[in-house]
Amino acid sequence: MSENLSTLKWFKSSYSGGTDGNSCVEVARAPRTIHIRDSKQTTGPRLALRHTSWALFIAAASEEM
Secondary structure (H helix, E strand, O other), X not given: OOOOHHHOOOEEOOOOOOOOOOOOEEEEXXXXXXXXXXXXXXXXXXXXXXXXXXXXXXXXXXXXX
């Protein structure tokens, strides 16, 4: 099964500090992967992670230091 990447719905964190699209990372969910891109370069490179890897990343990033 291949994913249709042209229909991804991108969103930014509520912590991004603005709506101009110039200061954060955007994320989109697909059936098999989570996609991450730079809001300043929407046609640039993207990172794709499996859902399990994304969950591990979020858990580690959420831990108190």
